[in-house]
Amino acid sequence: MRDVTELEQRCADAWPALVDQPLGQWRLRAAGGFTGRANSALTSGDPGVPVPDALARVVDFAGRNGMAPTAHVVVGAPVEARVEAAGWRVDVDHPGGAESLVMTGGPAGFASPKAAGVVVADAPPPGWWELAAQRDPTPAQRHVLTSGDRVGFGAVLRDGVAVAAVRGAVVGDLLHVARLAVHPRARRRGLARELMRGLAAWGVEHGATTCALQVAEHNRPAIALYESLGCAEHHRYRYWVANHA
Structure with missing residues (x-):
């Protein structure tokens, strides 16, 4: 561990x-x-x-x-x-x-490079900011979410606009996952799972052997999703x- x-x-x-x-x-x-x-x-x-x-x-x-x-x-x-x-x-x-x-897992275990409609880009695609933070991000939001040596902006796009978003950052061999969000009109379609799989594949391509994410203890649906992808609680x-x- x-x-x-x-x-x-x-x-x-x-x-x-x-x-x-x-x-x-x-x-x-x-x-x-x-x-x-x-x-x-x-x-x-x-x-x-x-x-x-x-x-x-x-x-x-x-x-x-x-x-x-x-x-x-x-x-x-x-x-x-x-x-x-x-x-x-x-x-x-x-x-x-x-x-x-703080949950950890092995991204290679659930990575899917063919995740349908998932893109991981070097810059936020249209609609990404609205889901991950707000339409017009503050300087602090821009700094936290865009800074780093290797940052990926994951999204599921519909008509060129993000309906699901996530941020990934690779630090050494760790893929850090954050800001996973799905537009209310696109929920219950498995997009969060597909997005996690696509981001994991991106992380593995950039040398990640472990992934980590932080989730509030009351967010049981998110915890259940991450557990189904092989992640487990490391500490709190x-x-x-x-x-x-």
Whole structure:
């Protein structure tokens, strides 16, 4: 099984924040409020200073970037008890849910290079932004979703316009999958499954041997889809906020 800290670091590389400041192995991230992952301190690994001091730096960083102090903490990791002891609390009101699964699998196991109607392009095709973010993306959304050494914009097109979308990024041998969405009028036709298969084939072509994705624990339909494709829970994380935030 891939090491949790290594996996979290690669997922962070695949989801680049506008500001990404190292603190030992921790990463202080800000991206204009677009997604919790890009606007929180990744606390996997050793920060190089005592945890209370590291959390104080998280608070300072958040203040300088106009955001609430937030820590991305792996459930059950030793640091979690230290974060709680420092007076932080689980963000039960987080828009994406208090807790998320990180699921992993082997993309070669479900890759299908002949997935009908699936394209994976170097630039977002028409209609992709509306599904993955919004019609007119913010600078932060553009940065997070388009940055990286190897990014693929997957879509199922109908009359040249995306009716299903997904983002893939290859970091080393890891395919990171995110922003899977299907237009309401095109649901229940198996498009999400076909799109995942096409993206997996693209990832394998670019050297991926493992795929990873993050999904909220309450999103049971998505979890069931990923499990049917051979993915399984690797670990969980949740967001903690300072009590005064």
